[in-house]
Amino acid sequence: xxxxxxxxxxxxxxxxxxxxxxxxxxxxxxxxxxxxxxxxxxxxxxxxxxxxxxxxxxxxxxxxxxxxxxxxxxxxxxxxxxxxxxxxxxxxxxxxxxxxxxxxxxxxxxxxxxxxxxxxxxxxxxxxxxxxxxxxxxxxxxxxxxxxxxxxxxxxxxxxxxxxxxxxxxxxxxxxxxxxxxxxxxxxxxxxxxxxxxxxxxxxxxxxxxxxxxxxxxxxxxxxxxxxxxxxxxxxxxxxxxxxxxxxxxxxxxxxxxxxxxxxxxxxxxxxxxxxxxxxxxxxxxxxx
Amino acid sequence: xxxxxxxxxxxxxxxxxxxxxxxxxxxxxxxxxxxxxxxxxxxxxxxxxxxxxxxxxxxxxxxxxxxxxxxxxxxxxxxxxxxxxxxxxxxxxxxxxxxxxxxxxxxxxxxxxxxxxxxxxxxxxxxxxxxxxxxxxxxxxxxxxxxxxxxxxxxxxxxxxxxxxxxxxxxxxxxxxxxxxxxxxxxxxxxxxxxxxxxxxxxxxxxxxxxxxxxxxxxxxxxxxxxxxxxxxxxxxxxxxxxxxxxxxxxxxxxxxxxxxxxxxx
Numbered sequence: 435x436x437x438x439x440x441x442x443x444x445x446x447x448x449x450x451x452x453x454x455x456x457x458x459x460x461x462x463x464x465x466x467x468x469x470x471x472x473x474x475x476x477x478x479x480x481x482x483x484x485x486x487x488x489x490x491x492x493x494x495x496x497x498x499x500x501x502x503x504x505x506x507x508x509x510x511x512x513x514x515x516x517x518x519x520x521x522x523x524x525x526x527x528x529x530x531x532x533x534x535x536x537x538x539x540x541x542x543x544x545x546x547x548x549x550x551x552x553x554x555x556x557x558x559x560x561x562x563x564x565x566x567x568x569x570x571x572x573x574x575x576x577x578x579x580x581x582x583x584x585x586x587x588x589x590x591x592x593x594x595x596x597x598x599x600x601x602x603x604x605x606x607x608x609x610x611x612x613x614x615x616x617x618x619x620x621x622x623x624x625x626x627x628x629x630x631x632x633x634x635x636x637x638x639x640x641x642x643x644x645x646x647x648x649x650x651x652x653x654x655x656x657x658x659x660x661x662x663x664x665x666x667x668x669x670x671x672x673x674x675x676x677x678x679x680x681x682x683x684x685x686x687x688x689x690x691x692x693x694x695x696x697x698x699x700x701x702x703x704x705x706x707x708x709x710x711x712x713x714x715x716x717x718x719x720x721x722x723x
Numbered sequence: 724x725x726x727x728x729x730x731x732x733x734x735x736x737x738x739x740x741x742x743x744x745x746x747x748x749x750x751x752x753x754x755x756x757x758x759x760x761x762x763x764x765x766x767x768x769x770x771x772x773x774x775x776x777x778x779x780x781x782x783x784x785x786x787x788x789x790x791x792x793x794x795x796x797x798x799x800x801x802x803x804x805x806x807x808x809x810x811x812x813x814x815x816x817x818x819x820x821x822x823x824x825x826x827x828x829x830x831x832x833x834x835x836x837x838x839x840x841x842x843x844x845x846x847x848x849x850x851x852x853x854x855x856x857x858x859x860x861x862x863x864x865x866x867x868x869x870x871x872x873x874x875x876x877x878x879x880x881x882x883x884x885x886x887x888x889x890x891x892x893x894x895x896x897x898x899x900x901x902x903x904x905x906x907x908x909x910x911x912x913x914x915x916x917x918x919x920x921x922x923x924x925x926x927x928x929x930x931x932x933x934x935x936x937x938x939x940x941x942x943x944x945x946x947x948x949x950x951x952x953x954x955x956x957x958x959x960x961x962x963x964x965x966x967x968x969x970x971x972x973x974x975x976x977x978x979x980x981x982x983x984x985x986x987x988x989x
Binding site: 451527 | 741866941973
């Protein structure tokens, strides 16, 4: 086929997607960039502020605290969900009716609207009427997620594990099913134990899906808003105010457009940077092996 | 050995089902019973909560609104993504890698960042408070995802299929619709599933872009919770009903869900 014709055609095919995503991404992004350098008192009157909002956000304790909470939350969530997801995928049946039952039941939390997830956990964890809240208090542990920061953190993290571990399980299960049987037979002939099979056959083969799982879980946990907002409202105090919750408070609650816009861009850049770092690290490992 | 092995998935599923059970349990109780006593199953079993939802238009319109923008978004995302994914899987063209990466970065943009600009953008073009606005806004993260998944599936189809069809005298559009699309129906199913899923569960943008006429069910729930006091039973029933569309969709694609992401390239 003629090369030049191919090139033109390819761009025409991509054009609708580019146009629609650009409409949705570039125009709003430019609006945010625009606000981030200016001050407004309404009536579409703007004053140039330069980098003032950026400096203000970067130096504010409030932003540091929210970022710190966000990093700890994402760290804990990744540290629990990834190993747990791999372990459960390894134990799942490979054929028979059990597969369908497992997949359907496990995918269920992924398809529940996020505010319903928050509301559901609220009802589930309330100390007076919730099963979880009652249960923990019955064990003699003082637990009330609306008043104690530690309980609130425990509840938010447990909710996220409940909500998203299945995604890791599904991805790893898909990766495991794609390993040809010959690999296991070769492992058996060499006398490899379960751990060695996992370490030298399954884990390297899972690398690609694990990269996707870690990236998706990182992005989504870093952007988390609805579930903790419905469950705790960011409280008690500011104990569970993560970056998105704080951003919405500044932008729509206080209507401080300039600082909110500057914070938006810093926030987006942090996600892009961390994704790039994860991706580079995991891909470099792949090239070496 | 194998019996013990299945204990882990079984316990995990039990953990997944407990909060769902509690929600369903609440939905069959009266408000008095919820606040007055603690029981593992409803003592005075009632269907009143569900009856309210199915007879009150502010409630059931919420479901209709949600389903209409979700379906619209799924159709737009998949049909726009199909030719683009084909281009990415078959051709090299100027800037293809950068374009692919740029598309994916939109999956990384926090919806909270875009809430306010989206409100202004869709108000200024007169689409505010319509299902179309939400459907288009959700394309921000669903189109990149659909392109990503479909590209993975298409890369698995050998090029010889295209070449043979062209030699047999098929024009490109005819080949694409008659031959290529039927070969990747599994991929289309998976992409549609994930578009449905992420549009159905998202609330921040859907809530920002609607006020009365197109209000999604999830937003109806939050407003009811704050205005009419503490009607937990009603809230639980509405929540339990939102699980059903997802469950139906999962059942149809259960053989393909796991493959969806596994085939995509990073």
